Amino acid sequence: MSFINVSTDSHFPIQNLPFGVFSTAEKTSPRVGVAIGDQIVDLSVVAEAGLLDGVSGLNAKEVFSQSTLNQYMSLGKPVWSAVRKALQSLLSADNATLRDNAELRAKAFVAQSAAKMHLPAEIGDYTDFYASKEHATNVGIMFRGKENALMPNWTHLPVGYHGRASSVVVSGTDLVRPNGQRVAVKGEPPVFGPSVRLDYELEMAFLVGTGNQLGEPISLRSAKDHIFGVVVMNDWSARDIQSWEYVPLGPFLGKNFGTTISPWVVSLEALEPFLVEQPKQEPQPLPYLKDNEKAGYDINLEVQIKPSGGSEYHTVTRSNLKYMYWSFKQQLTHHAVNGCNMRTGDLCGSGTISGPTEDSFGSLLELTWSGQKELDLGGIKRKFIEDGDEVLMTGFCQGDGYIVGFGDCVGKILPAVNYDQL
Numbered sequence: 001m002s003f004i005n006v007s008t009d010s011h012f013p014i015q016n017l018p019f020g021v022f023s024t025a026e027k028t029s030p031r032v033g034v035a036i037g038d039q040i041v042d043l044s045v046v047a048e049a050g051l052l053d054g055v056s057g058l059n060a061k062e063v064f065s066q067s068t069l070n071q072y073m074s075l076g077k078p079v080w081s082a083v084r085k086a087l088q089s090l091l092s093a094d095n096a097t098l099r100d101n102a103e104l105r106a107k108a109f110v111a112q113s114a115a116k117m118h119l120p121a122e123i124g125d126y127t128d129f130y131a132s133k134e135h136a137t138n139v140g141i142m143f144r145g146k147e148n149a150l151m152p153n154w155t156h157l158p159v160g161y162h163g164r165a166s167s168v169v170v171s172g173t174d175l176v177r178p179n180g181q182r183v184a185v186k187g188e189p190p191v192f193g194p195s196v197r198l199d200y201e202l203e204m205a206f207l208v209g210t211g212n213q214l215g216e217p218i219s220l221r222s223a224k225d226h227i228f229g230v231v232v233m234n235d236w237s238a239r240d241i242q243s244w245e246y247v248p249l250g251p252f253l254g255k256n257f258g259t260t261i262s263p264w265v266v267s268l269e270a271l272e273p274f275l276v277e278q279p280k281q282e283p284q285p286l287p288y289l290k291d292n293e294k295a296g297y298d299i300n301l302e303v304q305i306k307p308s309g310g311s312e313y314h315t316v317t318r319s320n321l322k323y324m325y326w327s328f329k330q331q332l333t334h335h336a337v338n339g340c341n342m343r344t345g346d347l348c349g350s351g352t353i354s355g356p357t358e359d360s361f362g363s364l365l366e367l368t369w370s371g372q373k374e375l376d377l378g379g380i381k382r383k384f385i386e387d388g389d390e391v392l393m394t395g396f397c398q399g400d401g402y403i404v405g406f407g408d409c410v411g412k413i414l415p416a417v418n419y420d421q422l
């Protein structure tokens, strides 16, 4: 228990303590904080007061006044664990150090409602996997038919592509509908204009904490130690642009106009109680990917849409990260198996997390079966995302009397640029 009030439905109890970067109107320089209840602990203030001096290998004053988590993430797992322990002790109801220091408390705590959240890391590289079997199968059926829905290589390796880091934005950032080439009439040449099949993809993503040297792979056994934490991610996708451009080199402009992530990075340590078996892997993965430990996470995921002209959010998807076929550990291990060097701040998306039932499909492409059906959002119909629509994703683990959650990953789509007027 913490001396800070945390309601039982809060995503941020003392068991969570996710890291983020924030600023306030009074102090506009972004700095590192940890969420608890509806508050943020300003770690730059806590560090300045010397309350984290006991953690070895940490220059808290410097690291927590940075505008990204990169420097902190690069310190490695022993430091992350020690800081987590120190913060849990400092915030606990029976620790008087901060609890009874009214002056310091006034400086150290900021209401989340008064803070502006920033991108938590400087993301050097962004990779997106395709790790949900249900999603890959659904898309395969739509594009290739039931017979060969899953490519034979899909069950042997976590398929992925290199995405674009520059357009990864923090939750709350509006995005502009992309213009691009699409085939309006099958068999005819392409036309140019705003995407008319704009979609979301429900994903989670991990941030690499510590990387590896070029030429020195990461073993599956050590993969977890390299992962700093996890966020919810919306991999916005323009289906019409994507389907015209993706063969043979994969996603490009249909994806890189924007990717939204949630601002709070939940550590693997906070997720440890929610480890579960990942789906049974058949055929067995090659030895470098074979895992005998639990590597799935029981994280409830949800997508809600507030359609333009509507006044409230409607839940359209309920899924769970436990459906993901290839674990985060396997994704990271495979990514570096050829000696590719991962670096602090790299972001790796899971791919759309769809479950076995129709209400657990993680994209509109699947929910409306490529636009053949419509969703009813309180009387407003949708096949794909329209201008002014807001998409909210969230995730949480259900503990015994508490929740470890991810907060919101939200984004609104603005009308496309009028190209004729450029």
Ligand SMILES: *[C@@H]1O[C@H](CO)[C@@H](O)[C@H](O)[C@H]1NC(C)=O
Binding pocket: 005
């Ligand atoms: C905690 O919540 C209770 C009940 O809502 C309220 O009475 C109390 O003032 C709160 N304490 C703090 C420190 O915010």
Ligand SMILES: *[C@@H]1O[C@H](CO)[C@@H](O)[C@H](O)[C@H]1NC(C)=O
Binding pocket: 051, 054, 085, 086, 087, 089, 090, 091, 094, 095, 096, 097
């Ligand atoms: C309170 O927390 C601080 C920071 O972790 C720690 O150094 C101190 O020992 C704690 N005090 C008690 C009484 O637990």
Ligand SMILES: *[C@@H]1O[C@H](CO)[C@@H](O)[C@H](O)[C@H]1NC(C)=O
Binding pocket: 151, 152, 153, 154
């Ligand atoms: C996977 O297997 C299919 C079918 O054998 C093949 O066409 C394709 O090139 C392979 N690679 C990828 C990335 O799909």
